[in-house]
Amino acid sequence: MSSANVFKYENRLAKTLVQKGGMNADEAISKAQAAVEQVRAPTLAEIDSDLASIYGLGERLRSGRDEAALAAIYAASNRIIATAGIFELPELGKAAYSLCELISRFQGQNRFNEPMIRVHLDGLRLLRQPQDHSEAHRNQVLLGLRQVVAAAVA
Numbered sequence: 001m002s003s004a005n006v007f008k009y010e011n012r013l014a015k016t017l018v019q020k021g022g023m024n025a026d027e028a029i030s031k032a033q034a035a036v037e038q039v040r041a042p043t044l045a046e047i048d049s050d051l052a053s054i055y056g057l058g059e060r061l062r063s064g065r066d067e068a069a070l071a072a073i074y075a076a077s078n079r080i081i082a083t084a085g086i087f088e089l090p091e092l093g094k095a096a097y098s099l100c101e102l103i104s105r106f107q108g109q110n111r112f113n114e115p116m117i118r119v120h121l122d123g124l125r126l127l128r129q130p131q132d133h134s135e136a137h138r139n140q141v142l143l144g145l146r147q148v149v150a151a152a153v154a
Contacts, residue, residue: 036086043083047092050076051124054099058121065112073117074103091138092127095120098145105152116148 023031053076057069077096084093099120106112123145130138 040087044087047080047083047087047089048128050079051128054124055121058117061114061117064114065106070103070106074100077103089128089130091130091142092124094142095123095127095145098142098149099124102149102152105149109153111152113152116152119148120145 054073057066057073057076060066060069077099080096081093081100084090084096099117102116102120123141126133126141127138133141
C-alpha cells in the first residue's frame with residue numbers, strides 16, 4: 001500500500017475575516033449600499049434608455065413580425081431583468097422577464113401576436129413608475145402578463 005500525499009488547504013478568505021483590522025458586517029453592508037447608490041442614477045438612466053428602445057422597436061412590430069426587432073427587444077428586456085430589482089423595481093424586472101418569455105415562445109413556435117407584445121409594453125410603462133400604483137394593482141398587471149404568456153402556447 002502506498003502512502004497518500006496530504007496537502008494543507010488554506011482558506012484565505014476565512015483567514016482574512018478572522019484577522020483584526022478587517023470590516024465587520026455592518027461596515028461591509030454600509031460600503032456595499034454606498035456603492036449601489038453611486039451607480040443608481042446611471043443605471044436607472046440605462047433602464048430608461050432600454051425601455052425607450054423597446055417602445056420604439058415595438059412600433060416596428062405594428063406592421064408584422066420583425067426578427068431583428070424581437071431580438072433587440074429581448075436583449076434590452078434581459079438587461080432590465082439584470083438590474084431592475086437592485087434598484088427597487090422588482091415588478092419591472094418581472095414584466096421584462098415575461099416579455100422575454102413571450103418572445104421565446106413566439107420564436108419556438110414560429111408564431112407572432114403583436115397585441116400580446118403591446119400588452120407587455122404597456123405593462124412596462126406602468127411598472128416603471130411603481131409609486132404611482134398600489135401593490136395590488138401592480139400584482140394584477142403581473143398576473144395579466146403571465147396569463148398572456150400562458151395563452152401564447154395555445
